[in-house]
Amino acid sequence: MQPKLMTGLRVKRTRVKTAKGRIASSTRWISRQLHDPFVLEAKKQGYRARSAFKIIELDEMFHLFSRGKKVVDLGAAPGGWSQVIAKLTCSPKENPTVVALDILPMKPIDGVKVLTMDFMTSEAPKRLKEAAGGAVDVVVSDMAANTTGTPSLDHLRIMNLVEEAFWFATEILKDGGAFVAKVFQGGTEAKLLAEMKKHFKTVKHAKPAASRKESPEEYVVALGFKRP
Ligand SMILES: C[S@@+](CC[C@H](N)C(=O)[O-])C[C@H]1O[C@@H](n2cnc3c(N)ncnc32)[C@H](O)[C@@H]1O
Known part of the structure; x- marks a missing residue:
């Protein structure tokens, strides 16, 4: 599904060459950036990352955000998703209702409280709960x-992050809340999926158009949180 705002985009092709005229992997990356309609559109609309369009599309599909909703954004840097979420929830500048966390530093965004820390550390959940000031939507x-280049290891590493994010979500979500997380294709591991189904009314997988076809990523979207 193409996000509405991407409809009709045309991209002028520019050839990028290395000094020797060969296409090296770094030049391939530059070339891809130059030709990628989502990169161009992100620049035009002032988003820090093309990934902003992934969360826009997930919101169009699942109606995740609206004015006043409280949100925690994990793995938020450089801030594309946080920009979109702050806008869609009308998060106030003075008392933000969006909390973003990343291990990497991130430039401030109006309406977003930023925590710079590793989510996998034991103090992260407590710090997030304090910053959110209570349950979130x-x-x-x-x-x-x-990525390590070893698909099975990469899969394990991402699933470890997803699992921790899921358990954290079960601690902080309001009844009826939603959880969205990046997973690898092949979906969520059966055991985790079963846990998700116990805690949410519906659990689906989606791959937004802005997610590169060659990338194995997709998103698990769990709606209607209920405490078992
Ligand atoms: C794909 S990027 C996120 C892009 C972001 N959604 C945006 O729109 O700008 C993934 C992020 O996850 C972060 N990350 C990975 N492991 C993490 C951890 N253990 N704790 C916190 N952040 C982590 C990385 O630093 C990276 O910034």
């Missing part, structure tokens, strides 16, 4: 560890 996680 949505927990989103775009966290991804750097």
Whole structure:
């Protein structure tokens, strides 16, 4: 499904060459950035990352955000998702209702409280709960560890992050709340999926158009949180 705002985009092709005229992997990356309609549109609309369009599309599909909703955004840097979420929830500048966390530093965003820390540390859940000031409506996680080149290991690492994010969500979500997390294709592990189904009314998987076809990522979207 193409996000509405991407309809009709045309991209002028520009050839990028290395000094020797060969296409090296770094030049391939630059070339891809130059030709990627989502990169161009993100720049035009002032988003820090093309990934902003992934959360826009997930919101169009699942109606996750609206004015006043409280949200925790895990793995938030450089801030594309946080920008979108702060806008859609009309999070106030003075008393933000969106909390973003990343291990990497992130430039401030109006309406977003930023925590710079590793989510996998034991103090992260407590710090997030303090920053959110109570239960929240949505927990989103775009966290991804750097890939190692070994697909099975990468899968394990991302699933570890998803699992921790899920258990954290069960501690902080209001009844009826939603949880969205990046997983690898093949979906969520059966055991975790079963846990999710116990805690949420519906659990689905989605791959937004802005998620590169060649990337194995997709998103698990769990709606209607209920304490078992
Ligand atoms: C794909 S990027 C997120 C992009 C972001 N959603 C946006 O729109 O700008 C994944 C992020 O997960 C973060 N991350 C990975 N492991 C983490 C951890 N253990 N704790 C906190 N952040 C982590 C990385 O630092 C990286 O910034």
